[in-house]
Amino acid sequence: MASVIEARELSKSFGEVTALDRVSLSVGEGALFGLLGPNGSGKTTMIKVLTGQIRPTSGSATVLGIDAEKEGIKVRERVGIIPEQESPPSFLTAMEYLEFVGAVRKIPDIGERAEKWFDLLEFRDKKDVLCKDLSRGTRQKLMFAQAFIHEPVLALIDEPLINLDPIMQDVVKEFLAGYVRKGNTVFLSTHILEVAEDICSGIAILHKGKLLHSGPLADLTARGEHLPEFFLSLVRKGRHA
Amino acid sequence: MPDLFINLVKEEWRTHSTMFGSISFALFPVMIFGIVFMGSFLVPFLSATIPAGDLALLAHAMFLLLGFMVGGFGLLGNEMMNRRFGQASLLVYSARSLPLSERFIFANFVLKDIVYYFFLWVFPFGAGYIAASPFSGVPLSRGLLLLLTLSLAFLLGLCVVFILSSLYVRSRAACLLVVVCSAVAATVFAAWSGTNPALLFPPYLLYTAFSWVALLGTVIAIAAMFAVSVLLFTPESQGSTKTYRNVLGRLARSLSFLPRSPLVAKDLLDLSRSGIGIGQALFSFLIPLVAIWFFLSLLQNSLPPHGLIAIFSLTAGIIASTIYTWVTEFDSFGPYACLPVAVSTLISSKMTTFLLLQVLPAVFIGAVACITGSPGLAGPAIVLCLSISIYAACVMAYLCGLSPSVLVYDVRVLFTYLLLDGVALVLLAALSFANSLYGLLSVFLLVPAYLFARAAGARWDARDPGGL
Numbered sequence: 001m002a003s004v005i006e007a008r009e010l011s012k013s014f015g016e017v018t019a020l021d022r023v024s025l026s027v028g029e030g031a032l033f034g035l036l037g038p039n040g041s042g043k044t045t046m047i048k049v050l051t052g053q054i055r056p057t058s059g060s061a062t063v064l065g066i067d068a069e070k071e072g073i074k075v076r077e078r079v080g081i082i083p084e085q086e087s088p089p090s091f092l093t094a095m096e097y098l099e100f101v102g103a104v105r106k107i108p109d110i111g112e113r114a115e116k117w118f119d120l121l122e123f124r125d126k127k128d129v130l131c132k133d134l135s136r137g138t139r140q141k142l143m144f145a146q147a148f149i150h151e152p153v154l155a156l157i158d159e160p161l162i163n164l165d166p167i168m169q170d171v172v173k174e175f176l177a178g179y180v181r182k183g184n185t186v187f188l189s190t191h192i193l194e195v196a197e198d199i200c201s202g203i204a205i206l207h208k209g210k211l212l213h214s215g216p217l218a219d220l221t222a223r224g225e226h227l228p229e230f231f232l233s234l235v236r237k238g239r240h241a
Numbered sequence: 242m243p244d245l246f247i248n249l250v251k252e253e254w255r256t257h258s259t260m261f262g263s264i265s266f267a268l269f270p271v272m273i274f275g276i277v278f279m280g281s282f283l284v285p286f287l288s289a290t291i292p293a294g295d296l297a298l299l300a301h302a303m304f305l306l307l308g309f310m311v312g313g314f315g316l317l318g319n320e321m322m323n324r325r326f327g328q329a330s331l332l333v334y335s336a337r338s339l340p341l342s343e344r345f346i347f348a349n350f351v352l353k354d355i356v357y358y359f360f361l362w363v364f365p366f367g368a369g370y371i372a373a374s375p376f377s378g379v380p381l382s383r384g385l386l387l388l389l390t391l392s393l394a395f396l397l398g399l400c401v402v403f404i405l406s407s408l409y410v411r412s413r414a415a416c417l418l419v420v421v422c423s424a425v426a427a428t429v430f431a432a433w434s435g436t437n438p439a440l441l442f443p444p445y446l447l448y449t450a451f452s453w454v455a456l457l458g459t460v461i462a463i464a465a466m467f468a469v470s471v472l473l474f475t476p477e478s479q480g481s482t483k484t485y486r487n488v489l490g491r492l493a494r495s496l497s498f499l500p501r502s503p504l505v506a507k508d509l510l511d512l513s514r515s516g517i518g519i520g521q522a523l524f525s526f527l528i529p530l531v532a533i534w535f536f537l538s539l540l541q542n543s544l545p546p547h548g549l550i551a552i553f554s555l556t557a558g559i560i561a562s563t564i565y566t567w568v569t570e571f572d573s574f575g576p577y578a579c580l581p582v583a584v585s586t587l588i589s590s591k592m593t594t595f596l597l598l599q600v601l602p603a604v605f606i607g608a609v610a611c612i613t614g615s616p617g618l619a620g621p622a623i624v625l626c627l628s629i630s631i632y633a634a635c636v637m638a639y640l641c642g643l644s645p646s647v648l649v650y651d652v653r654v655l656f657t658y659l660l661l662d663g664v665a666l667v668l669l670a671a672l673s674f675a676n677s678l679y680g681l682l683s684v685f686l687l688v689p690a691y692l693f694a695r696a697a698g699a700r701w702d703a704r705d706p707g708g709l
Contacts (some may be wrong), residue, residue, distance in 0.1 A: 053578045054705040073581045081579035089576055091514040092507060096489035103493060103503035104580050128484035130514065147579065 002029045004154050004185045005050060010059035012045050012209075019045040021209040022059065027187055027202065032180045034200035034217075035189040038235060042209040043189040044084045047156050050187070051081050064154060077105070080147035084158035084189075087139050090132035094123065094142050097131055101146045110149070117145035121171065136163040144172065148179070155179075156187045161195060173199050197227040207235050245341065249353040257650050268652040270365040277369030281377045291543045294449065297387070301394045301445045302536035304363065308398020309529045310563075311358045312406070347474045351403055351467065355396065361650075363395050364388070386448060393444040393459055400466035402524050407473035409520060420523065424531055431535075439535035485514070504582075504590035505597065511571045521567045522601060530557055534609065544674070550615055551673035551680060554606055554622040555666055558629030561602035565634040566645045568594045574643060585698025588638055592694055595634055602626050621680035625673060628683035628690075629665060635693040636661045642701040 005027035012020040019042045027033045037043050048054045050061055052072015061068040063075045088097045095114060102110025118124040121141040126134055131142065140163045147155055161169045176186055177199060190196055196203060197217070204214040212234045220230055258266040287296060367388025374384040409416040427438040439445070443459040493506040512518030533556055541549050568591045577587055606626045610619035640658055641648035648654050665686060672679040 048578075051578075073583055076579070077581040083575065083579050086575045086579065089507060089511070090571070091511045092489060093485050093487060095487050096485075096510075099487070099490050100503055100507055101580065103490075104582060128487065130483070130485060133483070143579075 003027065004029050005033075005061070005063050005187060007046075007050070007061040008059055010046075010049060010061055011057045012042075012049055012054065013057045018209050020049065020056070023206070023209070023211045024059075025204050025211060025214045027185065029185055030180055030183050031201050032176060032186045032188065032199055034196035034203045035187065035206065036191065036193065036196055036203055036231060037206035038191060040208075041206040043191075043206055044158055045209075046206065047081070047083075047158050047187070047189055051075055051079065051156055078152060078154070080150065080152040080155035080157075082143050082147045082155075082157040082160050086143065088131040088142050088146070091130055093128045093130055094118075094134065094138070095127040097142060098145060098149060101149060105150045107150050113149050114145070117149060120175070121145060121168065137165065137168070140164055141168070148175075152184070154185045154187065156189075158189045159191075160188065161190070161192065169195075193228045193231055203227070205231060205234055245346065246349045246352060249349055250357055253353060253357050257647065265652055266650060269650050269655070270361055272652050272656065273362060273365035274369040274372070277366050278373045281370050281373030281379070284377055284379065291540070295540050295543055297448055298439070298445055298536060298539055300387070300391060301442060301448065302439070302533055304366075304391045304394040305398040305442070305444075305532060305536075306529050307358075307362055308395040308400075309402050309532075310398075310525060311354060311395075312399040312402030312524070344471060344474055348471045351399075351471070355399060358399075359392065359395065363392050367391055386451060389456075390444040390448040393447065393463065394442070396463050397442075397444065397459075397466075400463050400470065401528075403470040404466050404473065405528075406520065406524060407470045407475070409516075409523070410475050411473060413516070413519065416523075420528060427531075427535065437535055437539050439532075439539055442536075499593055499597070501586060501590040501593060504587070505594050508568050508571070508591065508594040509597075512567065515571075517567065517570070521564075525563060525567070526560060526601065527605070530560060530605065533560075547615065547618060547677040548674050550610055550613065550618050550622050551625065551677060552670060553609065554626040554680070555629055555670060555673075557602055557606055558626040559633055559662065559666070561599065561626060561630035562633035562637065564598050564601070564630075565591065565595045565637055568598070569643050569645060572643065583698075584642065584701045584704075587643060588697050588701060589694070591643070592634070592638060596631070599627055599630060602630060618677050621673070621677050625669060625680040625683045628686045629662075629669060632665055632686040632690040632693075633658075633662050635690040635697070639693040639697040639700060642697065642704075 003026045005025070007023055007025050010020050010023045011018065021042075023042075023046065035043050035046060045054070049056050050063055050068050052068045052075045055069050064078050066074050066078070068075050088094075089100070092100060095118075098114040098117070099110055101107075102113070107113065114127075115124075118127050121144065123138050123141050126138050131139065134142065140160070144157075144160055147157060161172060164172060173195070176188075180186055180201075188196070188200065200217055202214075202216050205212045213230075217227065220227060254266075284293070284296065367384070370379070370387055371381065371384035373379075374381050405416055405419065408419065430436070430438055443455065443462070447455050447459060489503070489506055489510060492509065493503040496502040496505055499505055509518075512521075534553060537553055537556070538549060540552075544552065572587070574584060574587065603623050603626070606622050607619045610616060610622050615622075636658060637645045637649075640654045649658065669680065669683050669686075672682055
């Protein structure tokens with residue numbers, strides 16, 4: 001299985017804070033890979049570095065074979081991204097925002113694609129409402145739609161289920177499962193362990209910027225371990241280390 | 242409740258200081274003090290060509306303008322602050338989670354702006370002048386009086402914008418009516434009495450002929466305007482479900498002759514739908530410039546023929562360059578980070594929108610030239626205004642990237658900005674004073690402007706746009 005994400009000794013510091021500390025990991029094509037960790041563990045920084053939004057302090061990363069540091073724009077052309085806590089622009093309607101994304105990404109049939117997403121995520125009634133007037137949940141749906149509307153082969157998504165109701169969480173999980181079945185890859189950052197256990201094929205656990213574990217989820221299952229217990233024991237050990 | 246006020250001040254401080262370090266930001270008022278202290282030694286020499294009264298008038302006009310600008314940002318800036326910092330992160334929104342009324346928070350917000358910007362700008366200016374008074378031969382009492390009257394000029398500017406913007410939120414038509422009626426009344430008064438209304442500006446009157454009664458009257462007027470603006474204040478409605486026709490695509494297509502037209506179309510929609518476009522045009526451009534015109538016209542006798550329109554064009558150009566801040570105020574890079582858009586692309590799209598909006602100063606300067614009986618000077622005046630505006634905006638883009646309204650408080654940035662713009666302004670003023678047609682030479686400023694704009698992209702692409 002070819003590797004779509006390769007991080008080698010990746011470090012990122014913000015002043016005196018080390019957000020990532022020599023993290024190396026590999027994600028294979030067709031995986032639904034979960035990046036897990038407590039708040040402030042470096043998950044969001046990892047996604048930002050992998051998508052060329054910020055530069056690593058040291059180390060390197062390739063995404064779809066592209067150098068993320070030197071060619072961040074090319075990476076972002078090819079992948080879909082849901083950033084954490086970013087909202088769509090306030091004064092565009094939901095439909096206009098998707099059209100805007102389509103124009104930037106040069107998607108010819110953006111109107112038809114947008115309609116499909118309004119139906120799938122059940123927010124057609126909000127398509128002409130300004131983004132600033134949308135609920136957090138609807139904004140999250142919109143951000144989800146913009147990440148997948150160009151049908152990328154790889155999506156890097158940061159807490160995609162946050163603010164979504166249980167029914168919509170189910171819709172999204174089902175979509176993600178189907179998406180990877182088609183051979184695409186998802187790199188999912190979350191601290192909701194049940195979600196990761198439910199849908200991920202591989203996981204990595206970050207704590208205070210250090211990689212504590214990386215490997216297929218099936219290995220845990222084979223050992224009779226459950227992800228929440230495994231995660232808590234690792235993180236607690238890391239905390240005392 | 243002093244706690245809210247104190248925390249609002251802390252929040253404003255941290256907004257600025259976290260961007261470039263507490264020490265660097267703390268040096269900002271020190272720099273203002275230093276510039277004024279040094280500049281005060283020039284007053285006796287300047288007085289040989291420009292009457293001291295005119296210099297004082299200019300200083301009062303400058304602080305009135307500062308009040309307009311601070312007020313314009315504070316109130317019209319809610320949306321840009323939402324975009325930049327996220328709604329829940331600002332204390333001004335604490336009415337949603339704390340038992341505090343919106344009106345109470347607004348009153349504290351206004352007080353915070355008054356105190357904060359007084360110590361940031363007004364006090365260092367006055368203190369610098371006072372500190373230099375033993376050496377410059379200006380009596381200490383005049384220095385103290387100047388500090389008082391400049392403070393009042395600043396407060397008047399602030400309160401005028403607060404009251405008008407509170408009215409603007411309730412009824413744009415009523416606000417426009419008040420502004421137009423005031424401008425017409427001032428013009429009619431000037432024509433009828435032969436007296437420039439700027440001479441009746443209360444803080445300036447106080448400076449020239451101090452009386453306790455006049456001081457009390459001015460303070461009462463300011464307090465009354467402040468109280469009325471708090472009473473007129475309407476909290477922003479939340480959660481509207483108003484729907485809008487989809488116009489982005491059509492607008493982008495009609496602008497397709499421009500590079501990055503979808504980004505430009507988005508900027509124009511932001512400005513139009515938020516009301517900030519009209520609000521900024523009114524409070525940060527038209528009202529300040531009309532006031533400045535009345536003040537500058539008092540200097541006519543100290544200026545060469547046609548010097549007034551030249552100096553006004555240059556002033557308008559500098560103010561027009563702040564249109565770059567209007568178009569950047571909405572966006573942090575965050576929402577674009579998930580798209581294949583580089584910071585340099587965003588800067589050049591903002592610059593394109595800025596250039597498109599330069600029609601506003603062009604029309605304004607053209608109209609002023611015609612109204613004041615110098616239609617023949619309209620061409621050079623427009624060229625002068627637009628050249629300095631574009632140049633100053635490109636310098637701003639180079640120094641501040643997408644955050645001009647925040648980074649301008651970095652001492653190094655402001656100093657470089659003042660230096661680069663100052664040299665261009667002095668040269669152009671000298672040329673235009675020599676011959677009004679020489680103002681056309683200002684087009685050569687577009688060469689360094691282009692180079693600054695190009696360098697801005699490379700400079701800001703090389704930096705991380707976000708933090709953790």
